Amino acid sequence: MAAIEQLSEAERADALDGLPEWDYDDARDAITRTIVFTDFAEAFGFMTQVALLAERADHHPEWSNVWNRVEILLTTHDAGGLSERDIELATAIDAILGG
Amino acid sequence: MAAIEQLSEAERADALDGLPEWDYDDARDAITRTIVFTDFAEAFGFMTQVALLAERADHHPEWSNVWNRVEILLTTHDAGGLSERDIELATAIDAILGG
Numbered sequence: 001m002a003a004i005e006q007l008s009e010a011e012r013a014d015a016l017d018g019l020p021e022w023d024y025d026d027a028r029d030a031i032t033r034t035i036v037f038t039d040f041a042e043a044f045g046f047m048t049q050v051a052l053l054a055e056r057a058d059h060h061p062e063w064s065n066v067w068n069r070v071e072i073l074l075t076t077h078d079a080g081g082l083s084e085r086d087i088e089l090a091t092a093i094d095a096i097l098g099g
Numbered sequence: 100m101a102a103i104e105q106l107s108e109a110e111r112a113d114a115l116d117g118l119p120e121w122d123y124d125d126a127r128d129a130i131t132r133t134i135v136f137t138d139f140a141e142a143f144g145f146m147t148q149v150a151l152l153a154e155r156a157d158h159h160p161e162w163s164n165v166w167n168r169v170e171i172l173l174t175t176h177d178a179g180g181l182s183e184r185d186i187e188l189a190t191a192i193d194a195i196l197g198g
Contacts, residue, residue, distance in 0.1 A: 040153070047146075055139060055140055060165075062163070062164075064164075065161075065162055066159075
């Protein structure tokens with residue numbers, strides 16, 4: 001498998017243009033998104049969908065949940081920061097959310 | 100439904116004696132436990148079991164997950180701190196973990 005490369009600044013800027021719901025975390029070279037649902041069942045249902053696609057992609061989020069709220073952070077440890085794999089996972093998460 | 104009461108110091112000490120895997124978080128009046136699994140699938144499988152029993156009990160954890168690691172914090176917002184509901188949920192989580 002080819003090494004996973006960290007995105008350059010230009011590549012990152014370009015990718016983030018397509019992900020307006022995500023914030024860039026400079027300290028972690030990561031992207032984050034917080035989603036607020038109606039209740040826990042809806043929040044955890046979403047997490048289950050993300051878990052399945054993350055497992056299939058073998059690329060997993062760092063995330064937390066408090067009742068109806070889910071906070072997601074995506075970065076690629078093997079690349080030392082944001083990579084194409086994070087952009088793909090973020091895009092898939094947006095698709096689940098209908099955004 | 101009766102109000103949910105915060106545990107007294109004596110009640111808390113007594114409850115924590117039965118929960119040796121949990122740490123007391125003084126700042127939050129909460130209990131925490133971190134569990135490390137083999138991989139993400141096992142970690143998220145555990146989270147799904149906890150989600151179902153939390154939903155049934157209508158009492159939910161604050162928790163985070165990074166790949167094979169799950170951190171759980173239990174407290175009762177309505178009680179302003181640790182209550183019997185947290186002790187019950189912690190006990191049920193320990194049962195899932197076989198501990």
